[in-house]
Amino acid sequence: MSGIAPEVERILAPNPGPLTGPGTNTWLFGRGEVLVIDPGPLDQQHLDAVARAARLRGGAGMVVCTHHHPDHREGADRLAEMLGAPLAIYHRRAERSGELALEDGDRLLAGESWLEVVHTPGHSQDHLCLFAPREHILFSGDHILSGTTSVIWPPEGDMAAYLDSLARVRDLDAEWLLPGHGEPISEPRKAVDALIAHRLEREGQVLEALGPDPVAPSQLVGGLYHGYPPEVLEYAAQTLLAHCIKLANEGRIERVPGEGEARFRKP
Ligand SMILES: [Zn+2]
Incomplete structure (x- = not known):
């Protein structure tokens, strides 16, 4: 090229x-x-x-x-x-x-x-x-x-x-x-730094959005991905789930036991 x-x-x-x-x-x-x-x-x-x-x-x-x-x-x-x-x-x-x-x-x-x-x-x-x-x-x-x-x-x-x-x-x-x-x-370094910053910003938003009541990642999509085209929202929910799993593994939030879609809350 x-x-x-x-x-x-x-x-x-x-x-x-x-x-x-x-x-x-x-x-x-x-x-x-x-x-x-x-x-x-x-x-x-x-x-x-x-x-x-x-x-x-x-x-x-x-x-x-x-x-x-x-x-x-x-x-x-x-x-x-x-x-x-x-x-x-x-x-x-x-x-x-x-x-x-x-x-x-x-x-x-x-x-x-x-x-x-x-x-x-x-x-x-x-x-x-x-x-x-x-x-x-x-x-x-x-x-x-x-x-x-x-x-x-x-x-x-x-x-x-x-x-x-x-x-x-x-x-x-x-x-x-x-x-x-x-x-x-x-x-490349600038692009990678921007990506890391973007992911950490999302992680912060997830933390901020969660409280003591159980919430599913799909319930957070509307607020966090405001203005995104509807066809990407399903994928966005999965990426938010990935953030929640990471935070739960780090002990910063907890996964609420139960059937169906995973739900999370602040301990
Ligand atoms: Zn591909």
């Missing part, structure tokens, strides 16, 4: 929506043989475009998924087959023979460049970011998005882990964040 690095190319998948923004970004990275990051949905036209672009650059050494959600992973098997390249995913999700099981700290060769695997649980347990130290680029998947915030949906989504993972990528020497959805982000 112009302005970022000659190693980088983006192909936008045709799956726009409230969670995917303009669609999933499929990234090619490398000089010579490339890595394909996040093939996106099972859309043959999109996969054809990705395969064509990869072949033009010298073929693909590997297809990598940042996490298993279908908007990133669904087209991966087909694309790997089309390119004759192995599929690489977080080791606890690698199930089939021929899949490469990735772990934190692994290095992936991309022609003359390479990427480092950074395990960043939070949005999902298996979430990986991919860091190119030489090019100062971080492929951030859904850990850090542009134009929207990541949904943290319990039980798989974990707010405490998410904040830890944000702190971890904050200290990488990156000049660009290339997200799973939306436009490239310059000044």
Whole structure:
């Protein structure tokens, strides 16, 4: 992509929506043989475009998924087959023979460049970011998005882990964040600081909204997400639930025993 690095190319998948923004970004990275990051949905036209672009650059050494959600992973098997390249995913999700099981700290060769695997649980347990130290680029998947915030949906989504993972990528020497959805982000540290501040602000609002009476996170959405489009409110309720679970684990609020939707109160 112009302005970022000659190693980088983006192909936008045709799956726009409230969670995917303009669609999933499929990234090619490398000089010579490339890595394909996040093939996106099972859309043959999109996969054809990705395969064509990869072949033009010298073929693909590997297809990598940042996490298993279908908007990133669904087209991966087909694309790997089309390119004759192995599929690489977080080791606890690698199930089939021929899949490469990735772990934190692994290095992936991309022609003359390479990427480092950074395990960043939070949005999902298996979430990986991919860091190119030489090019100062971080492929951030859904850990850090542009134009929207990541949904943290319990039980798989974990707010405490998410904040830890944000702190971890904050200290990488990156000049660009290339997200799973939306436009490239310059000044990564500023963006990560803003995200951490935003989450802590929400946490403070949740604390403030709770009193001695049991309240469900969905009852807090109207007040805390005033003015947001209605289609995101269900996801917002899940992220508020993730905040409540974190606060309860820290002993700052308590979960009220009972059936149905989880309810919380101040002790
Ligand atoms: Zn996504």
